Amino acid sequence: xxxxxxxxxxxxxxxxxxxxxxxxxxxxxxxxxxxxxxxxxxxxxxxxxxxxxxxxxxxxxxxxxxxxxxxxxxxxxxxxxxxxxxxxxxxxxxxxxxxxxxxxxxxxxxxxxxxxxxxxxxxxxxxxxxxxxxxxxxxxxxxxxxxxxxxxxxxxxxxxxxxxxxxxxxxxxxxxxxxxxxxxxxxxxxxxxxxxxxxxxxxxxxxxxxxxxxxxxxxxxxxxxxxxxxxxxxxxxxxxxxxxxxxxxxxxxxxxxxxxxxxxxxxxxxxxxxxxxxxxxxxxxxxxxxxxxxxxxxxxxxxxxxxxxxxxxxxxxxxxxxxxxxxxxxxxxxxxxxxxxxxxxxxxxxxxxxxxxxxxxxxxxxxxxxxxxxxxxxxxxxxxxxxxxxxxxxxxxxxxxxxxxxxxxxxxxxxxxxxxxxxxxxxxxxxxxxxxx
Ligand SMILES: O=C(O)Cc1cc(O)ccc1O
Ligand SMILES: [Fe+2]
Numbered sequence: 001x002x003x004x005x006x007x008x009x010x011x012x013x014x015x016x017x018x019x020x021x022x023x024x025x026x027x028x029x030x031x032x033x034x035x036x037x038x039x040x041x042x043x044x045x046x047x048x049x050x051x052x053x054x055x056x057x058x059x060x061x062x063x064x065x066x067x068x069x070x071x072x073x074x075x076x077x078x079x080x081x082x083x084x085x086x087x088x089x090x091x092x093x094x095x096x097x098x099x100x101x102x103x104x105x106x107x108x109x110x111x112x113x114x115x116x117x118x119x120x121x122x123x124x125x126x127x128x129x130x131x132x133x134x135x136x137x138x139x140x141x142x143x144x145x146x147x148x149x150x151x152x153x154x155x156x157x158x159x160x161x162x163x164x165x166x167x168x169x170x171x172x173x174x175x176x177x178x179x180x181x182x183x184x185x186x187x188x189x190x191x192x193x194x195x196x197x198x199x200x201x202x203x204x205x206x207x208x209x210x211x212x213x214x215x216x217x218x219x220x221x222x223x224x225x226x227x228x229x230x231x232x233x234x235x236x237x238x239x240x241x242x243x244x245x246x247x248x249x250x251x252x253x254x255x256x257x258x259x260x261x262x263x264x265x266x267x268x269x270x271x272x273x274x275x276x277x278x279x280x281x282x283x284x285x286x287x288x289x290x291x292x293x294x295x296x297x298x299x300x301x302x303x304x305x306x307x308x309x310x311x312x313x314x315x316x317x318x319x320x321x322x323x324x325x326x327x328x329x330x331x332x333x334x335x336x337x338x339x340x341x342x343x344x345x346x347x348x349x350x351x352x353x354x355x356x357x358x359x360x361x362x363x364x365x366x367x368x369x370x371x372x373x374x375x376x377x378x379x380x381x382x383x384x385x386x387x388x389x390x391x392x393x394x395x396x397x398x399x400x401x402x403x404x405x406x407x408x409x410x411x412x413x414x415x416x417x418x419x420x421x422x423x424x425x426x427x428x429x430x431x432x433x434x435x436x437x
Pocket of ligand 2: 316318322346352
């Protein structure tokens with residue numbers, strides 16, 4: 001049995017410490033671990049950071065369960081094992097490539113039936129879940145709800161971006177098939193970015209992050225399967241009850257969901273194209289200030305108003321690596337080939353930017369680019385990391401791979417002329433000394 005959507009209630013606010021009880025009086029009030037918990041529940045602490053992590057980053061939750069998580073048969077490697085998940089990105093498992101990569105969307109299969117776990121496969125990543133440093137980027141296509149089965153991840157935190165369909169955890173598919181993207185971060189957690197000079201408000205607001213309230217099912221469930229992801233591998237163990245048996249809880253280590261349409265974008269209002277960091281929804285920091293293990297950045301509908309400016313993304317090479325996906329619509333830098341459900345990867349220092357069609361259309365519509373323009377009906381995103389990803393062999397060999405991707409820039413022709421019709425300096429005239437880098 002799953003909770004119907006009417007049963008689902010949420011608590012609002014990222015980073016808050018919450019309390020929730022499904023039965024009045026089920027949450028111990030003056031201590032975490034009483035000799036006997038109210039209503040005969042078991043107390044269980046879930047630690048998301050080391051015990052001694054400084055208070056501002058410390059994450060833990062106290063759960064009051066009908067039976068504790070420990071009550072299960074031994075773990076075994078999961079069978080059948082599709083073996084397309086990676087937790088350590090080394091030469092044995094993955095490939096290094098500076099090539100611009102792009103993939104068409106994976107078909108959501110009719111057959112075989114795949115739930116979220118079987119439909120999940122790693123595309124690329126860096127580091128190691130064992131060393132608690134790094135990340136993995138996965139994609140999934142699923143056509144079946146998880147039934148009598150729950151997923152648990154010992155390796156890291158999942159940030160799931162459904163592109164099609166809807167689901168809830170353990171992944172039920174109430175409206176048919178689903179497809180999407182997952183970033184997984186090892187050894188750290190997502191937080192809201194600092195806002196700097198933007199001030200106290202803007203971008204993603206803490207109150208729009210929703211965490212579920214306590215909810216439980218009590219029935220005897222023989223053969224309930226727990227799938228544990230550990231070191232990039234899957235293990236299963238059975239138990240005779242549902243793990244969704246938390247009658248009460250309190251703490252700040254909680255799952256949350258966020259509706260991207262709530263994002264309040266900021267942008268340049270006079271000239272030039274701002275850097276995409278201004279659209280960061282969540283960031284997973286490293287120890288170096290301003291250097292992310294993984295930023296989740298979006299390119300939402302918004303007004304483009306910059307004057308005398310090439311408004312699409314600029315051509316660039318970035319020491320950060322950029323994995324992109326498209327949820328719906330057309331991405332502003334690619335006239336075609338980058339479609340909803342597809343993906344691209346531009347690794348550290350790999351040149352990229354608008355395709356030829358976008359460049360030519362933009363500069364030939366110079367007048368139109370002086371008018372405010374509402375970019376509508378589109379939502380793209382980027383997972384951006386300071387760690388260079390290695391790519392899974394099956395992703396490189398996938399029939400969805402767009403081997404002609406590079407062609408989208410081959411048509412970029414020289415527009416250079418030594419006589420600038422706007423009267424600016426020409427190539428034959430040396431620049432002023434002060435202008436010389
Ligand atoms: O490469 C991309 O399309 C993402 C991106 C968008 C943008 O507006 C500026 C820089 C950047 O990397
Ligand atoms: Fe980029």
